[in-house]
Amino acid sequence: MTRYYSVDAIVLKAMDYGEGHRIFTFYSREEGKLSAIARGIKKQTSKLKGHLQLGNRCHLLLYRGRNLDTVSQAAATSVYSHIRENPKAYLYSSYLLELLDSSVPEREPNAELFYLAHEVLTSMAELEPALAVHYFEIHLLRLLGYEANFRRCIHCGRPLKEGFLSPRFEGIVGEECGEGYPVSAQALYALTYYSESQLPQIGRLKISKETEKMMARVTRHMLDFHLDRKLRSVDILQDLT
Structure with missing residues (x-):
């Protein structure tokens, strides 16, 4: 069974984690509220950075981890x-x-x-x-x-x-x-x-x-x-x- 899954989600909050990562809280249509880490998002070259802004509605591809899921892909669909x-x-x-x-x-x-x-x-x-x-x-x-x-x-x-x-x-x-x-x-x-x-x-x-x-x-x-x-x-x- 694949550990990847997709959700339509609104970014609720973000918290710095380590030197280059952030843990995000989302409210999604499919899963409700969930948390996931975006690794390396503080790097200038991160493809996630422009999409995971607070309040954005995004299409997310997540990898289900043992303790914490990981954001693999993100595409903002509404930036308000x-x-x-x-x-x-x-x-x-x-x-x-x-x-x-x-x-x-x-x-x-x-x-x-x-x-x-x-x-x-x-x-x-x-x-x-x-x-x-x-x-x-x-x-x-x-x-x-x-x-x-x-x-x-x-x-x-x-x-x-x-x-x-x-x-x-x-x-x-x-x-x-x-x-x-x-x-x-x-x-x-x-x-x-x-x-x-x-x-x-x-x-x-x-x-x-x-x-x-x-x-x-x-x-x-x-x-x-x-x-x-x-x-x-x-x-x-x-x-x-």
Whole structure:
């Protein structure tokens, strides 16, 4: 049986290893999250160097090793040049990559999640990066099995007009069930719209800066319930708002 296999993958992160190598983490359609070493990639003559850039979507040929796989060939299929040309999009895409890396275990493929990440990265050419990432956060939660309901109180199930983000609960509660950070009717409507819409549709909904801040606070509060570490890029994004 051959030990070579091919995957369609997005580059999530890279770590220097030894003098001339790097270990990459990828999220692939076929295998889920995986790690592999690219030997000699720091050399100027390396054929892998230009393809294995953070955030690139690549076709990879990997060799399955005993402890760590090896990148044999790589060809970038999407480089998302619009992200590198836009500092704000670059910061939000970096957060997306870190969030994806932190949210999933290795070798548990989810093709829908792979295509969601690709679609959101692509959409930053036209959509406001912050809004595209909120869409990713909401649908990432759904694909991980933590689908949010922004229409009803998470505690009693009553319909919500406005609500509160309670530190004791994962989602939104009504005023009868708790208190905390207030979430406006506009923010609840936007969160519901994002959760029930396709990505190209979200640009039709015009929201204020204050509503966007509320959305960010809600989605990141919910993600904190399911992640075991704080993401470094979150602090950078908060400085933008």
